[in-house]
Amino acid sequence: MDYKYLSKDEGIYKAIKAEEKRQSEGMELIASENYASPVVLEAMGCVLNNKYSEGYPGHRYYGGQEFVDDVENLAIKRAKKLFNAEHVNIQPLSGSPANAAVYMAFLKPGDKVLGLKLDHGGHLSHGHPVNFSGMLYNFVQYGVDAETGYVDMDEVAEIARQEKPKMIVAGYSAYSREIEWEKFKQIADEVGAFTFADIAHTAGLIAAGLLNNPVPFFDVVSTTTHKTLRGPRGAIIMCLEKYAPQVDRAVFPGMQGGPHDHINAAKAVALGEALKPEFKVYARQIITNAKVMAEELANKDYKIISGGTDNHLLVIDMTNKGVAGKETEILLDKVGISVSRSTIPNDPNPPMNPSGVRLGTPAITTRGMREKDVIKIVSLFDKTIISKNKAAELNKIKKEVKEFCLRFPVPGI
Numbered sequence: 395m396d397y398k399y400l401s402k403d404e405g406i407y408k409a410i411k412a413e414e415k416r417q418s419e420g421m422e423l424i425a426s427e428n429y430a431s432p433v434v435l436e437a438m439g440c441v442l443n444n445k446y447s448e449g450y451p452g453h454r455y456y457g458g459q460e461f462v463d464d465v466e467n468l469a470i471k472r473a474k475k476l477f478n479a480e481h482v483n484i485q486p487l488s489g490s491p492a493n494a495a496v497y498m499a500f501l502k503p504g505d506k507v508l509g510l511k512l513d514h515g516g517h518l519s520h521g522h523p524v525n526f527s528g529m530l531y532n533f534v535q536y537g538v539d540a541e542t543g544y545v546d547m548d549e550v551a552e553i554a555r556q557e558k559p560k561m562i563v564a565g566y567s568a569y570s571r572e573i574e575w576e577k578f579k580q581i582a583d584e585v586g587a588f589t590f591a592d593i594a595h596t597a598g599l600i601a602a603g604l605l606n607n608p609v610p611f612f613d614v615v616s617t618t619t620h621k622t623l624r625g626p627r628g629a630i631i632m633c634l635e636k637y638a639p640q641v642d643r644a645v646f647p648g649m650q651g652g653p654h655d656h657i658n659a660a661k662a663v664a665l666g667e668a669l670k671p672e673f674k675v676y677a678r679q680i681i682t683n684a685k686v687m688a689e690e691l692a693n694k695d696y697k698i699i700s701g702g703t704d705n706h707l708l709v710i711d712m713t714n715k716g717v718a719g720k721e722t723e724i725l726l727d728k729v730g731i732s733v734s735r736s737t738i739p740n741d742p743n744p745p746m747n748p749s750g751v752r753l754g755t756p757a758i759t760t761r762g763m764r765e766k767d768v769i770k771i772v773s774l775f776d777k778t779i780i781s782k783n784k785a786a787e788l789n790k791i792k793k794e795v796k797e798f799c800l801r802f803p804v805p806g807i
């Protein structure tokens with residue numbers, strides 16, 4: 395990007411230019427990351443940042459809202475259409491605050507909630523003891539089947555009947571399989587629990603119609619807007635119309651003050667982009683790339699949790715390769731490949747140094763990489779692991795990664 399004004403702030407300008415170079419020359423395989431379009435970036439840098447607009451369209455606590463209302467209404471309209479939602483709140487600042495608002499809307503502190511274990515692919519905000527969710531609510535947890543790596547729906551039903559939670563949470567951060575929303579709904583109905591889907595990771599794939607959509611029949615659904623949805627950092631909450639007042643009240647004034655109107659404009663832009671036919675093509679390629687990545691890795695004797703993927707990500711157990719998750723992450727960083735360490739189900743190692751890594755294809759797909767490029771990426775990945783103690787070899791791979799990546803421009807750079 396061309397930073398006409400920012401270039402005068404030398405310190406920040408230098409860091410941003412260096413980050414641009416890093417993003418251009420590096421291979422982004424972190425499953426939660428993506429490159430927003432220049433249109434999204436432009437909206438994020440606009441004068442809407444200057445506005446205070448506590449409240450909702452038509453009901454604000456400040457004057458001068460006519461254009462902010464247009465922005466928010468448009469974002470809501472696009473999200474409703476994209477996800478087939480009855481009600482949308484566009485204001486949550488990010489995924490974790492959105493989830494805090496969801497719990498606040500449906501629960502009281504101390505209420506029982508059923509969520510997936512963190513080391514099985516769940517999120518911090520689904521009841522981890524170090525997170526507000528685990529501190530305020532009484533989470534009980536289900537897991538994935540140790541053999542198959544799939545969520546064990548029989549176990550979910552069993553725990554739900556035993557524990558009678560007030561809410562059941564599904565939707566994960568490191569789970570590569572389709573989620574059985576309908577079964578979750580049946581179980582929740584049987585025990586009288588609210589259904590909450592957190593589709594932070596897969597929203598773009600759901601929006602494209604490639605994964606099942608819980609929005610029309612779950613009580614409440616949250617999603618980030620910056621992962622597969624490729625928008626600004628932020629989140630939205632969708633719910634059935636009957637819960638609209640309590641959800642809106644929980645977001646504002648419950649959790650937040652003034653909304654970030656510039657970010658909400660960027661959310662509207664991203665939602666508009668996701669409604670275009672090209673987005674479906676993009677989302678389909680994300681999944682194709684992930685499947686090819688899983689197959690190629692399996693061919694090289696990497697152990698993929700659940701044996702493959704239905705979505706944009708996969709988790710590898712690195713144990714048989716003689717490197718743990720953190721070591722793999724650091725090693726790959728040396729050659730310009732970004733991945734994130736990840737726990738594996740029932741991980742014997744601690745979360746700071748777990749046994750696996752998580753890879754995802756949303757970012758490389760945005761740059762235009764396809765099946766044959768994924769094959770190349772896996773060969774670079776594997777060469778790096780094999781060359782772990784060979785500095786000269788790692789240097790050579792780093793050059794190769796850079797040359798390869800520079801063939802695929804990053805949007806906005």
Ligand SMILES: *Cc1c(COP(=O)(O)O)cnc(C)c1O
Nearest residue numbers: 488489490517565566567592594
């Ligand atoms: C990423 C993620 C979030 C949190 O998003 P932040 O914007 O980082 O707070 C919440 N839930 C799930 C399942 C996620 O993967």
